[in-house]
Amino acid sequence: MSNRMHQTINELRLKRLRRILRRINQYQSEFEQLPDEALQQKTAKFRQLLAEGQTLDDLLPEAYAVIREASRRVLGMFPKDVQVLGAIVLHEGNIAEMQTGEGKTLTATMPLYLNGLSGKGAYLITTNDYLAKRDYLEMKPLFEWLGLTIGLGFVDQPNYEYKPGEKQKIYNHDIIYTTGGRLGFDYLIDNLADSREGKFLPKLNYGIIDEVDSIILDSAQTPLVISGIPRVQSNLFGVVNTFVETLVEHQHFKMKQTKKEIWLTERGIEAANHYFGVDNIYDEPYFDLVRNINLCLRAQYLFENNTDYFVYKGEVILIDRITGRMMPGTKLQSGLHQAIEAKEGVKLSTDTSVMATITFQNLFKQFREFSGMSATSHLGEKEFLDLYTKIVVQIPTDKPVQRIDYPDRVFRSIEDKNFAIIERVKELYAEQRPVLVITRTAEVAEYFSTTLFELDIPNNLLIAQNVAKEAQMIAEAGQLSAVTVATSMAGRGTDIKLAEGVKELGGLAVIVSEHMENSRVDRQLRGRSGRQGDPGTSQIYISLDDYLVKRWGKVKSMDEKRLREIDSETLQKSLIFQNRVKKIVQRAQRLSEEQGIQAREQANEYEKSISIQREIIYKERNRVLNFENLDDVHLTRLAREVFEEAYDFNNFTAPEWVNYIYKNLSFQFKGDLDALDLRNRDAVLDYLMDIFQQQLEYQKENLDDYYYTNFVQKAILKSIDSNWIKQVDHLQRVKSSVNTRQNGKRAPIFEYHRVALESFEKMKDTIKRDTVKYLCQSITSFQKGERLIVHFPN
Ligand code: ADP
Ligand code: MG
Numbered sequence: 001m002s003n004r005m006h007q008t009i010n011e012l013r014l015k016r017l018r019r020i021l022r023r024i025n026q027y028q029s030e031f032e033q034l035p036d037e038a039l040q041q042k043t044a045k046f047r048q049l050l051a052e053g054q055t056l057d058d059l060l061p062e063a064y065a066v067i068r069e070a071s072r073r074v075l076g077m078f079p080k081d082v083q084v085l086g087a088i089v090l091h092e093g094n095i096a097e098m099q100t101g102e103g104k105t106l107t108a109t110m111p112l113y114l115n116g117l118s119g120k121g122a123y124l125i126t127t128n129d130y131l132a133k134r135d136y137l138e139m140k141p142l143f144e145w146l147g148l149t150i151g152l153g154f155v156d157q158p159n160y161e162y163k164p165g166e167k168q169k170i171y172n173h174d175i176i177y178t179t180g181g182r183l184g185f186d187y188l189i190d191n192l193a194d195s196r197e198g199k200f201l202p203k204l205n206y207g208i209i210d211e212v213d214s215i216i217l218d219s220a221q222t223p224l225v226i227s228g229i230p231r232v233q234s235n236l237f238g239v240v241n242t243f244v245e246t247l248v249e250h251q252h253f254k255m256k257q258t259k260k261e262i263w264l265t266e267r268g269i270e271a272a273n274h275y276f277g278v279d280n281i282y283d284e285p286y287f288d289l290v291r292n293i294n295l296c297l298r299a300q301y302l303f304e305n306n307t308d309y310f311v312y313k314g315e316v317i318l319i320d321r322i323t324g325r326m327m328p329g330t331k332l333q334s335g336l337h338q339a340i341e342a343k344e345g346v347k348l349s350t351d352t353s354v355m356a357t358i359t360f361q362n363l364f365k366q367f368r369e370f371s372g373m374s375a376t377s378h379l380g381e382k383e384f385l386d387l388y389t390k391i392v393v394q395i396p397t398d399k400p401v402q403r404i405d406y407p408d409r410v411f412r413s414i415e416d417k418n419f420a421i422i423e424r425v426k427e428l429y430a431e432q433r434p435v436l437v438i439t440r441t442a443e444v445a446e447y448f449s450t451t452l453f454e455l456d457i458p459n460n461l462l463i464a465q466n467v468a469k470e471a472q473m474i475a476e477a478g479q480l481s482a483v484t485v486a487t488s489m490a491g492r493g494t495d496i497k498l499a500e501g502v503k504e505l506g507g508l509a510v511i512v513s514e515h516m517e518n519s520r521v522d523r524q525l526r527g528r529s530g531r532q533g534d535p536g537t538s539q540i541y542i543s544l545d546d547y548l549v550k551r552w553g554k555v556k557s558m559d560e561k562r563l564r565e566i567d568s569e570t571l572q573k574s575l576i577f578q579n580r581v582k583k584i585v586q587r588a589q590r591l592s593e594e595q596g597i598q599a600r601e602q603a604n605e606y607e608k609s610i611s612i613q614r615e616i617i618y619k620e621r622n623r624v625l626n627f628e629n630l631d632d633v634h635l636t637r638l639a640r641e642v643f644e645e646a647y648d649f650n651n652f653t654a655p656e657w658v659n660y661i662y663k664n665l666s667f668q669f670k671g672d673l674d675a676l677d678l679r680n681r682d683a684v685l686d687y688l689m690d691i692f693q694q695q696l697e698y699q700k701e702n703l704d705d706y707y708y709t710n711f712v713q714k715a716i717l718k719s720i721d722s723n724w725i726k727q728v729d730h731l732q733r734v735k736s737s738v739n740t741r742q743n744g745k746r747a748p749i750f751e752y753h754r755v756a757l758e759s760f761e762k763m764k765d766t767i768k769r770d771t772v773k774y775l776c777q778s779i780t781s782f783q784k785g786e787r788l789i790v791h792f793p794n
Contacts (some may be wrong), residue, residue, distance in 0.1 A: 010394050017085045017393070020061060024084055027065035036073065042066045043147040046117050056114055060091060067113040067146065071106065074142045083107040086395045090208055090371040091115070095384055095392040097377040100524075101495055101531025102397060104373050105135050108208050109142060111371070116148045116174035120205040123367075124177045127211050129156060130467040131493045135210075136177035143175055153178025153186075167200035180215050184224040184363045188356040191618050192226075194717050195710070196625045204367045211493065212372025213380045213520055216360055216387075217600065223607075224363070225333065228355035228725060234335065236292040237342035243275050244296040255301055260599060262297045291335070291737035299339035307551065314346045334732045353729040361387060361604060362611045375527050379520040383597065387604065403507070403530025406539040408515075408585070410578040412568045414545040421511055421541055422451055425483060429457050433505040434482040436474075436496075438525050439513045440547060442487055448513075449485045459483035462490035470494075477528075478508055488516055488525060498534055507536035514546045515585055518593045542585045552595075553588035560584065605749050609756035610731050617724050624716045630709050632696065635775065636689070642772045643688045645765065647681055654678065664769070665691050665776045695776035702780055707788050711780055714790045719770035727763045731756055 031039065043066075046059050064084060072078040079087070083103055086096040087110035098104050108124055115122035126132050136152045143150040151173035155162070167186070170176070190201040209215055247253055252268035255261060264272065272281045272293060281290055303309065310317050310326060316337060318327045331337040331349070338348045364370050365388075377384070381392045411417035421437065425448075428435045439445040442463040449461040460477070462470040464487050474491030477484040478498040498507060508529040516522050522540065529536030543549075544564055563580055571577050646652075652660060654673045661669045669691070677683055700708050734755050738748040777793040 013391075013393050014085065014396070017088050020088050021081060021084050023061040024064045024068070025081075027062060028069070031065055031069040034069075039066060039070060039073075040145065040147060043117065047119075050117060056091070056118065059117070060088070060114060063114045063117070064088075064110050067110055067142070070146050071109065071142055074145045075106075075138075077103075077106055079103070079106055079110065080398050082395050082398050084110065085393075086373065087111055089393045089395070090373060093369045093371050094390050095212060095371065095377045096373045097392055097394045098373055098375065099397050099401065099531070100375045100527040101534075102395070104210060105138065107373065108210070109139055111206075111208060112175050113143065113146065113148065115206040116143070118205070119174055121171070121173075121202050122175050122205065123153075123183070123207040124175070125180050125183060125207055125209045125215070126177070127179065127215060127493065128467055129154065129179060129182075130471060131210070132177045132179050132182075134471075139177075148174040150175040150177070152176070154182045164197075171200055171202055180209070180360050180363065181224065184358055184360065185226070187363060187366065188224065188226050188358060191621060192356065192721065193625070194714055194721075199625065205369075207364065207367045207370040209364065209370060209372040211374050213374045213377055214492075214524075216364070216372070217380050217383060217520070217596070223357050223359040223603075225354055226356040227352040228729070229353055230350040231353050231729075234288065234292060234338070236289060237296065237338055237348060240289070240292040240296045241300070241339070241342040243272065244293065244300050247271065247297075249301070253297060253301075260298075260302055260595070262294075262301055264293070264297075287737060291733060292339070295335050295339035295736055296342065298336065299343045303340055303343075305344070307547075309340060311344050311346060315349070316340050316344060316346060334736045336736065353725075354732045355725050355728065357610075357728060357732075358614070359603065359607055362607060362614075364388075365611075376520045376523045379518075379523065383600070397533070399533025401530055402533055403526070403536040403538060405526055406537060408540045408542050408582055410571065410581045411541065411543040412566060412571050414543055416568050417513070417541050417543040417545075418447070418451075421448070421513060422455070424511060425452060425457065426455065428509050429481060429483055431505060432481045433507075433509055434478050434480065434498075434502060435484070435509045435511060436477050436528055437483075437485045437511045437513065438528070439485070439487055440516060444513060445485050445487050452483060452485070457483055459485055462486035464490040478502060480505075488521060492524070495531065496528060497531075503535055507534050510536070510538040512538070512540040515540055515542060515548055515589050517548065517589070518596060519589060542581065544581060544584065546585065546588075548588040548592060549585060551588065552591040553584050602749075606735055606752060609753050610728070613727070613756070613760050617720060621717060621720060624713050624720070627709055627713060630712055635696070635712070636693075638768055639692045639772050639775075640685065640689060642768050643685050643692075645769075646688075647684055652678070657684075661688070661691060664773045666695060667777065692772065692776060699775070699778075699780065703788075707780075710788050711778070711790060712775065714788070715774035715778060715792075716771050718790075718792055719767050719774055723763050723767050723770065727759060730759055734759075 042062070046063055049059060050056070064087060068079050068084070080103070082098075083106060086098050086102075086104070086107045089096040090108065091111040091114060096104075096107070098107065112122045112124060124132075124135065126135065132154075133152055133156055136150065140150050149172075151170050153170060153176045154160075155166075155170075171186075186201055187204075190199055193199045247268060249255070251265065252271055253262060253264050255263070269281065273279065276286075276289060278286060278289075280286075281293070305311065307319070309319055312326075315328075318330050318332065320327055331351075332340070333354065335351055338351055341348045372384075372390070377392045378394055384390045384392060409417075409420065411420060425435055425437060437445075437448055439448065445461060445463050449459055452459045460473045460483070462473055462484065464470070470486075470491045471494040474484065474486065474494050474496060476482060478496045480499055480501060496508060502508070510526060510529045512522065512525050516525070526538035529538055544553075559580075563577060563584075566577060571581070646660065650656070650660075654676075657673055657678070658669065665688070673687075676687055699711060703711055734752060738752045738755070774790075774792055779791040781789050781791070783789050
């Protein structure tokens with residue numbers, strides 16, 4: 001879509017929003033006159049109106065006017081018209097693009113208040129604990145003044161252990177400030193509860209995601225994972241790795257680097273069959289072999305030492321793509337980490353199984369309605385629309401933006417570039433103008449900081465280590481003579497206010513030491529300067545040695561090769577050459593952006609199966625948890641199905657049936673089956689059903705109605721959970737095995753969905769079988785005379 005068209009559509013959207021804004025503004029003069037109590041009483045009135053059937057949409061204009069006036073009285077800030085426009089977008093479940101410093105925190109209070117009225121929960125979700133707590137503390141007085149309850153979604157202490165009932169209390173507020181990670185893990189944990197009392201998370205009602213593009217788009221590829229027990233280590237990595245090293249690209253395998261896909265060609269498959277001495281590696285028994293080949297291929301050709309990971313003291317340590325930081329303790333899932341370890345010849349670490357997992361995308365889809373805000377949403381507009389059918393509305397700034405974004409400065413090498421950056425900082429420092437130098441990696445930030453100190457230029461270094469401390473440091477980046485060196489993520493979400501006299505000098509100067517992996521992040525960085533109509537400048541410095549170019553800028557032509565051999569002086573003099581370098585960098589960034597989009601699309605595709613299944617399972621769990629009293633009919637039917645299956649698939653002899661009964665129904669079985677005609681299906685089934693009923697009767701003898709229901713719930717849940725956990729882990733592994741089958745025959749994703757469905761169906765049968773077994777063979781006891789303990793059979 002053309003830019004003009006884009007603007008026109010946005011204008012139309014704003015026009016509608018302004019009509020609503022006018023209705024809100026009409027209340028203003030009246031509400032200014034109201035005494036505090038009268039304003040506070042509005043909350044009760046709104047709740048009354050809701051109970052009488054009015055909708056939140058009906059209440060919006062008056063409610064927004066109320067909280068606006070309350071905000072003026074309690075916080076001393078009156079939300080501006082543009083903030084109200086953003087607030088309407090947020091209530092409507094769309095994405096509001098609002099520039100840095102426009103006051104998104106305050107904007108969010110309006111829809112939070114409105115949606116908090118229903119008492120069903122309104123969430124503000126941000127990127128880290130520090131920001132969640134900061135905003136919570138700042139806005140708490142406002143909500144409490146209006147009679148709503150507000151809570152922080154977690155206890156802010158490392159490794160805190162929650163007491164029973166504590167989380168219920170936390171989530172029992174009208175409004176909750178939290179982070180995506182906190183909420184996501186709670187969602188997974190909540191769905192592992194084995195009693196109704198153990199559940200704490202209400203149905204997710206309404207949520208606002210702050211910095212929505214960084215939560216949804218940038219951190220989306222790493223799903224939240226609850227790890228379970230260590231897996232049995234595959235011993236194939238060594239030999240498979242040796243095989244993979246012998247392969248030749250194009251001949252034996254092909255790859256699409258941008259998509260992070262790699263697969264064997266026909267010749268590659270032949271080579272594998274030959275090497276491992278099998279007829280066809282894709283035959284069922286070689287599932288694990290194929291998986292290992294795929295993992296090793298990816299490790300060998302799609303992951304680069306020093307770019308994707310470091311080998312440090314015999315360990316493979318991942319590097320964050322966006323920040324370049326090492327991530328000790330973080331591991332790639334499902335054997336990929338071990339494949340890289342095999343490639344690098346270090347000791348293999350243990351791989352843990354995956355117990356429960358969810359991506360941020362799917363977490364947010366659990367909300368009845370959610371919306372988002374950020375300074376750079378429109379650059380992710382298409383993805384928001386495709387993924388969530390959400391539109392992005394660009395909210396104008398309160399005052400015109402005065403920041404000047406200068407064109408890139410071009411250099412041949414990193415050395416030339418860094419030298420120029422230091423020179424520029426020296427100039428700015430001499431003028432006392434504050435400057436913020438932003439780098440991709442912590443190493444480069446440290447380099448600048450040290451070099452500047454050597455030149456007697458005091459500076460603050462922020463490398464995303466201590467969020468709270470860095471927030472305070474970056475808040476001071478607008479002082480006279482302040483020199484701040486930071487990585488891209490450091491101190492985000494914190495406002496940089498200019499000190500007196502700085503405006504006259506031209507405001508904050510932002511210098512970015514290279515383009516980031518997508519232009520959205522570049523924009524976020526430029527936005528550090530020029531808030532609320534302040535003057536300011538931004539400029540990005542580039543060279544042919546930049547990470548983006550190394551990663552994505554394959555040399556395309558002779559011309560480019562020559563360009564790389566040019567000396568610094570010629571380059572500095574020639575605009576034509578400089579433009580060529582710019583083109584190369586731009587192309588590399590575009591490729592990087594495409595890769596990001598494709599990787600997210602693919603991750604989403606793969607998520608579909610598991611998320612459908614997860615939803616079915618979680619629903620079933622909740623149904624079981626909510627049984628009030630039981631009708632045994634349901635259990636009888638279930639048992640009968642299980643016995644039918646056992647009968648139809650096994651053709652057991654009498655001793656085999658006895659064995660079956662021992663294993664599944666009763667340890668104490670003493671009967672004999674001589675009198676039973678095994679060819680008579682109904683007779684056998686009835687016989688088994690009798691035993692089943694006796695076992696249930698036996699369980700009932702020890703338990704009253706309440707505990708009996710409780711027991712049945714626990715038995716079914718145990719059976720669901722143990723099998724679902726296996727299924728989740730299985731799907732993770734299948735995901736890493738299907739990729740290599742992409743030899744033109746079948747799209748791997750279809751193959752994956754097919755296998756996923758098949759295994760899910762199988763799992764449902766296993767759940768039923770296990771349920772019968774747990775019902776019949778468990779032993780119950782009581783802890784402290786009141787808590788039911790169920791000892792399940794193996
Ligand atoms: P953003 O998240 O959009 O970058 P913040 O929410 O951090 O911006 O707000 C930036 C600054 O503006 C904060 O200091 C905040 O207190 C202030 N602010 C926001 N809205 C108003 C307002 N309506 N009147 C006065 N100050 C405001
Ligand atoms: Mg903010």
